[in-house]
Amino acid sequence: xxxxxxSGAEVKKPGASVKVSCKTSGYTFTKYTLHWVRQAPGHSLxxxxxxxxxxxxxxxxxxxxxxxxxxxxxxxxTVDMELxxxxxxxxxxxxxxxxxxxxxxxxxxxxxxxxxxGQGTLVTVSS
Amino acid sequence: DIQMTQSPSTLSASVGDRVTITCRASQTISKWLxxxxxxxxxxxxxxxxxxSNLENGVPSRFSGGGSGTGFTLTISSLQPDDFATYYCxxxxxxxxxxxxxxxxxxx
Numbered sequence: 001x002x003x004x005x006x007s008g009a010e011v012k013k014p015g016a017s018v019k020v021s022c023k024t025s026g027y028t029f030t031k032y033t034l035h036w037v038r039q040a041p042g043h044s045l046x047x048x049x050x051x052x053x054x055x056x057x058x059x060x061x062x063x064x065x066x067x068x069x070x071x072x073x074x075x076x077x078t079v080d081m082e083l084x085x086x087x088x089x090x091x092x093x094x095x096x097x098x099x100x101x102x103x104x105x106x107x108x109x110x111x112x113x114x115x116x117x118g119q120g121t122l123v124t125v126s127s
Numbered sequence: 128d129i130q131m132t133q134s135p136s137t138l139s140a141s142v143g144d145r146v147t148i149t150c151r152a153s154q155t156i157s158k159w160l161x162x163x164x165x166x167x168x169x170x171x172x173x174x175x176x177x178x179s180n181l182e183n184g185v186p187s188r189f190s191g192g193g194s195g196t197g198f199t200l201t202i203s204s205l206q207p208d209d210f211a212t213y214y215c216x217x218x219x220x221x222x223x224x225x226x227x228x229x230x231x232x233x234x
Contacts, residue, residue, distance in 0.1 A: 045163075045171065045214060045225040061222050095170055112218040113161045115182065117170035 002026040004096050004118035011124045017084040020121045022096030029077040030054040033099035033110040036070060036081045038092040039120075050099070050110075051079055086125045093120040129153050129217050133226035139234040146202045148229045150215035155195045159219035162191055162200045165228075166211045174213075175200065205231070 007021040022034065036048040049060035051070040058070050069082045079096060097114035130153035140146050150160065158178040163171035173182045175191040178198060188203040202209055210233055215226040 044227045045216075047223050047225075059221075097170075100173070100176065111176070112223045113173065113176045113216070114163075114171070115173050117172070120170055 002098065002116045004098060004116055006094075006096060006118040006121045009122040009124070011126065012086050014087055014125055014127055016086050016125075017082060018086060018090075018123050019080055019082040020094050020096075020123070022079045022081070022118050024077045024079070024098070027098075029072075030074055031108070032101055034070075034072070034079045035097045035099060035112075035114060036068075037095045037097055037114065039095070040089075040092040043092075048081070048094075050112075052110075053079065083123075086123075088125050091123065091125045093122050095120050128222060129156065129220055129224055131215055131217055131224055131226040133213075133215060133229045135229060136227065137230045137232060139232050140205050141234045142205055142207060144205045144234075146205050146209075146231060148200045148213055148215075148231075150193075150198045150200070150226050152196045152198075152217055152219075154220075156217045156219035158194050159217060160191070160193070160198050161216045161218065162189075163214045163216065164209075164211045165214065171214060202231075 003025045005023045010018050012018050030053050033050050035050040051058045053072050067084050072079045096118040098116040100111040100113040100115040102109050102111050132151045134149045160178050162175040165171040174185050179191045190201050192199050212228045212230045214228050
């Protein structure tokens, strides 16, 4: 079965960086785009960026541009998300999520709908 | 960015009630709308995509409708497992955005 398992909770000081890992299994890793979505305490969901796990292409929400980096390791079926220059506003649960993907007779498309999610990783930024 | 507004923010209901949540987009998104259910401390779960398509394994008491800028999620007969927070998400335009959530609580 499809599984996305994330690394454990982190506590960081302001200005530091954090890297969250997402290990996938149960499907062909390189066929599905992976996204990162975060949720601050008591708030809604915010999409941060995605990575094409086949070719490594990434796209980030503009307000995170320059601060977030998403990478993948195809041999380990793992995606990492690193966020730098942390502030208290970055305190949140970070989720990886698989793109649903739609396939026609000839090609497949990312749908930007999230059908499987990791369990979430709490990142706390505090001095 | 497209703004997604859900109403109500909180809904109190009883087991067996028919419940409807509304999601409104700040501009047209055709039918590119999804609904998620989230329970405390858990990741969101995809319920419905493309306005009305039920994800595999989702009970048929859930249904979605609408188009353009107005959408609904209906639970035909609320079950104990359905008390949760529900989010809509548009994926018509970059960046995909979520509503603020509707909490369905026990009356």
